[in-house]
Amino acid sequence: MKGYKRLSLVKYLYILPILILISIIFVYPLSQVVIASLYNIRMGAKEGVFIGLDNYRLIFSEPVFWKSVNSTLIWTFCNLILQLIIPLGVAILLNQKLKGIHFIRTSILLPWIVPMVALAVSMKWMLLPGIGIFNEILKNTIGTQISFLGSQNAAVPTLIILNTWKILPFGTLLILTALQTIPEELYEAARVDGANFWRQFIYITFPLLGKMIWFMGFLVLVWNFNTFDTIWLTTEGGPGHIMQTLPVLIYRRAFRVFRLGEGAAIATVGAIFLIVVGILYFKFLSPKKENEG
Secondary structure: OHHHHHHHHHHHHHHHHHHHHHHHHHHHHHHHHHHHOOEEOEOOOOOOEEOOOHHHHHHHOOHHHHHHHHHHHHHHHHHHHHHHHHHHHHHHHHOOOOOOHHHHHHHOOHHHHOOHHHHHHHHHHHOOOOOOHHHHHHHHHOOOOOOOOOOHHHHHHHHHHHHHHHHHHHHHHHHHHHHOOOOHHHHHHHHHOOOOHHHHHHHHHHHHOHHHHHHHHHHHHHHHHOOOHHHHHHOOOOOOOOOOOHHHHHHHHHHOOOEHHHHHHHHHHHHHHHHHHHHHHHHHOOOOOHHHO
């Protein structure tokens, strides 16, 4: 019995360093944000004044907060859908035995390698009406121009496409790695039985990629919910606050109008939302174990 207790203690000691690291990087900063949300903190003030839940009452009563919530959800789920479907299709193509496929697999990393700051600034100039290369092409081909970042109708899809293109290599390589673990014998047996490409995908490929797609889905959901750089460097949340997601609103409240307590309250609400979504995601969408049938 003593030996069993000693073995259990040793197992916890193995994971102790990572628990300490998680506490330093995540738990402590989050606790400080929650505490700050209960104070009226002004930039430069020596200390804040405790006001309880007043910051939460204030933000929940503001239409701008709920508009930001709506923008965040639209942004997150549109990106999530594209960043699961497109990498899956690209990975299937890259898994084929074609001439020059290794060069193409290497080239697909380019969007991931380019720093987001350089990408956002360059794309902002390239998308400008009048002087941008994309509008110059449109002008010469169909005789019209589009304000990609200045129009409320065009800004959202434009930034979603840009952000999806940036994250494309990550999802593609993860799925491609999972595809290469599927035994070729399964496909050969399916072809012998007369299964076409679509049936092979439905009954072999997709089920065996389930865990990887599930894992990717949670990652890109969290990443897109917290996206700040892509939006801020291109539109700063505009035009007309159409792209003012919660991270952008947090930045504006905390570092533009210096209402740090309100910014902390918004950040706390966002963190609680992600925690709840994460719990539900793992509870209801986790891939079933093989012995569960």
